[in-house]
Amino acid sequence: MTTVASNYLYSTLRERIVEHVFVGDALRELWRLGVYDVEVLRSEFDAHGYDLVMARGKIVRHIQFKTGTQKKPGTVSLSRALAEKPSGCAIWIRLEPDLSMGPFFWFGAAPGQPLAALHHLPNSRRVTPNKTGVRPIRKNHHEVPGAAFVPRSTLREILVDLFGDLAPTVVLEESE
Numbered sequence: 001m002t003t004v005a006s007n008y009l010y011s012t013l014r015e016r017i018v019e020h021v022f023v024g025d026a027l028r029e030l031w032r033l034g035v036y037d038v039e040v041l042r043s044e045f046d047a048h049g050y051d052l053v054m055a056r057g058k059i060v061r062h063i064q065f066k067t068g069t070q071k072k073p074g075t076v077s078l079s080r081a082l083a084e085k086p087s088g089c090a091i092w093i094r095l096e097p098d099l100s101m102g103p104f105f106w107f108g109a110a111p112g113q114p115l116a117a118l119h120h121l122p123n124s125r126r127v128t129p130n131k132t133g134v135r136p137i138r139k140n141h142h143e144v145p146g147a148a149f150v151p152r153s154t155l156r157e158i159l160v161d162l163f164g165d166l167a168p169t170v171v172l173e174e175s176e
Contacts, residue, residue, distance in 0.1 A: 034168030049079030073146035077124035105149035
């Protein structure tokens with residue numbers, strides 16, 4: 001049984017489930033479209049502003065996932081390091097209690113283009129207070145307003161945001 005408390009008590013598990021389901025659903029959707037030339041690379045830990053890297057041809061996307069149960073994103077904290085990647089982006093995913101996903105919200109530039117600079121946005125604060133009860137400023141994290149995220153109804157729309165044209169992969173015949 002899912003409870004509200006499970007969202008924060010098991011937040012790391014929830015993040016892993018969302019990431020795995022997103023990757024599986026994305027690869028299945030690409031497969032159905034005849035797109036087979038996609039690479040998926042996982043970050044061991046989130047120290048450089050992204051959770052996952054997906055690549056197709058020359059398009060390399062460093063992706064930061066954010067999730068929530070509200071209808072649309074509020075202010076989202078993103079690492080400045082994400083904007084320093086060649087084509088960083090963030091995907092905010094609405095989750096149902098059973099972890100069904102959608103709609104999605106996109107924050108990024110066209111495939112191959114860098115994410116807009118974040119340094120002009122206010123710094124975010126740590127989620128949890130330190131031992132003195134203060135939530136210190138995170139110097140390398142910035143508050144992106146939820147309105148900057150573009151709504152997307154389907155995963156296919158997100159895949160187009162990530163890679164542009166989803167033309168099928170050319171399959172070379174095996175020689176005998």
